[in-house]
Amino acid sequence: MRGPVTATNDFVVKFANVNGSGSASANQLFAKAILRMGIPIASRNIFPSNIQGLPTWFEVRVSGEGYLGRRGGVDLMVAMNPQTWERDVAEIDPGGYLFYDSTRPVPQSRFREDVHVIGVPLTAMCNAAYTDARQRQLFKNIMYVGALSALLQIDPAVVETLLSEQYKGKEKLAKPNQEAFQMGRDWALANLPCPLGLTLERADKVGDRIYVDGNSAAGLGAVYGGATVCAWYPITPSTSLAEGFERYAKKFRTDPDGRKRYAIVQAEDELASIGIVIGAAWNGARAFTATSGPGISLMQEFVGLSYFAEIPSVIFDVQRAGPSTGMPTRTQQSDVLAAAYASHGDTKHVVLLPEDPHECFAFGADAFDIADRLQQPVFVLLDLDIGMNDWLCEPFAWDDSRRMDRGKVMTAEELEAGRVFGRYLDADGDGIPYRTYPGTHPSKGAFFTRGTSRDRFAKYTEVGAAYVDNMQRLLQKFETAKGIVPRPVLRQAAEPTRTGVIYYGSSSAAMREALSALEAEGIHVDALRIRAFPFHQEVERFVADHDQVFVVEQNRDAQLRTLLMNECGIVPQQLIPVLHYDGTPITARFIRAAIGDKVLAQILPFAGAAAE
């Protein structure tokens, strides 16, 4: 038998639970305790699309090096769900550990030879300690955290602090949790060889970073961005974004008399959601909606209106897999093209691609300035991985001297002073016209908004030349957008190289780790993280400067690659897709293998031959 895996501050723990069993808060406690010991972690929920009864997993990546993507593989499986036992046991890396509830005997055949087994009679202990069925269930979870604290050397004082923080004002609840934790811990110390090969050691690697989910961060960003109208329709994984906005708006935007400086409408569907956003934005409020792929599909017609009528709208799309239920509670980056080219007619839109909750907040606020400045829809593409998981990231930052940039809005004073107002007139040569809010002036500045068929002064016309004139101006505006959206971020390899990689969004954390691993193998790759569409000139330059560029994405059809070829005129052979789309977040091992193996083999096959 292979010796047990040994590692300090660098391993993967996966919890296999039953949905709705109360395991989530115990698993959170486990994760946060490690963070408080100054050790970076990345945690991810993998959950079914129902509320109770189905399997759910929680994966904690402990990384003293600060790698926050999924690594791939599992060193310690906490197998609390008999339903998924087989696959959970199978997933453990050779030499890894299996932690299970040993109350009922498990036949030897159901274990693995190359895995170290740790049994704790959790159910028996709970049944002995508690009479209430709900308590037996809930405290079993805390109890395994207690046992793990002994096995992995989690500082019990940290857990105590966390519990007292969590139950501040409800001390009655803190005590029994504390006791259950201690019970599990004591049992392990008395009956098991502690610690395991996997250990935790206090470090100082977390710094001032925060641990938060991207949806809350984006919702907070919308508050800081000055959004006052939110219209949405519930859909996983975006629901908690609207809820985050509501939570923070309630906290920061409630007048002393209880009245709200914001309005949230849970609309009847996504068509109404985006309609409300467009109406509000037309009338001078900052407005947004939060949705996922199916909602984006429904919003298509209105997005076109927002583009052609030049009305700022902000759409947060927390991407998920395919239609209907099931897979949709898994992550993907599969709405890139749907967002970039949303709607009928010739349209293209600004798309922002945050890499983590820090950027969800920043882009969440910036999106409103960008939308107002450009007077068009702005998509902010999150995905389930960033949106619904807690990520360790840089703290949120704000400059108090910053003011909302409402773009080109002509005021009553300017109209009164005789400034020429043409709603679709390119007065400044940047393709962006001036607008007026309804009710501005009694006799000047009013106009009739329509999708198309108007001249520069918003007068009705069906003349072809006027249509072309308008469409050309919209293209000019798209050029202007390149200078307004976030620029790409370059990470140069240690040595000069003709190989590059382009990536974006939530792949970023795994990418960083893969790049280090590749570098250790002597494979040097320059990396460019794209943060927005339209692409900055730098993107074209980057591709031109390399012989072949991998494009790492979490979708089947290499959507960003398509966009790059289409918008930058790049030959397909130059862009090699690396595609991960099984619904789980991409891993560092996957990227490393996909790029490393191809580079080493000196075969760089083209499209379709995606890695693995």
Added chain:
Amino acid sequence: MSFLPKPKLHHPKLPTNALGYTRRDYEGAISTLCAGCGHDSISAAIIQACFELDIEPHRVAKMSGIGCSSKTPDYFLGASHGFNSVHGRMPSVLTGANLANRELLYLGVSGDGDSASIGFGQFAHSIRRGVNMAYIVENNGVYGLTKGQFSATSDKGSKAKKGTVNTDEAIDLVGIALQLGATYVARSFSGDKDQLVPLIKGAMRHDGPAFIDCISPCVAFNNHEGSTKSYDFVREHNEAMNRLDVITSRAPITADYAPGEVREVEQHDGSILRLRKLHAEYDPTDRVAAMHHLHERKAAGEIVTGLLFIDPDPRDLHANLGTVARPLNRLGDALLVPGAAALEAINTGLR
């Protein structure tokens, strides 16, 4: 800073309203609809109503969907911002606009296809949400702009111009509006300006969801024998429940009425709806009775018109949401952005 309205120069003899505007100041672009189209009469009634109410044109936002009817906002209130949105979705756009600035008057114009077919859901939800608006459906029973297909308000048995008979049940938007809580519900006929103008005035002065179903014949596709939305058919079957006068403080009471013939309802904003009863037993403040009456008279083949329901004390969406009195679109950074210190406190809570 405030700006004095500068009325256009017109013939000096044209009558002016309290703001010094003439009726022409409420007009818009030249209509491109067919000569004789009912929709043009409704535009004229809207112009008349706004003129008589001394409304500042720029304080009105006129919204519509797509259709001949939805084109009409271009043809009235030229000094107002207008929004010709997408087919069937005017209600959501209007809802958003209203959320952004509760101080303007919102006039939604739609068609029967726009509101009863593709936009049935949005129509219903805007009413049940209590959006403060005057919502007018210019109801001709067909899709005018796409050349005469039946719409969802076409009566069962009604005959299309080419002879097909409609076999589907008609949606009665007045019935739906009543059921979903509209607080001002009326039906009228584009051919009866005397009835329509006061109904529009009452709706514009109503502080809640006001709905008017205005039958508006399409001369191009639905004005023939066998249609139930033709000028002739509507004139023959029109049964008015009452006659409305909208009295703002400026207009003194002049006419004499017999006792019990008149009922006055005061609206939130102080305007008085004076109803001259044409059916003694009809009580427009009783929602359930109104619904019942409507069904009964419909079965008898009548088209019931007039002010069918009024709740003088409505609540609107802003009241339901508890938003501040100041329009959301006028809140600046200080009121919206919590600032760096608050953010640092959030950061601390996330460590």
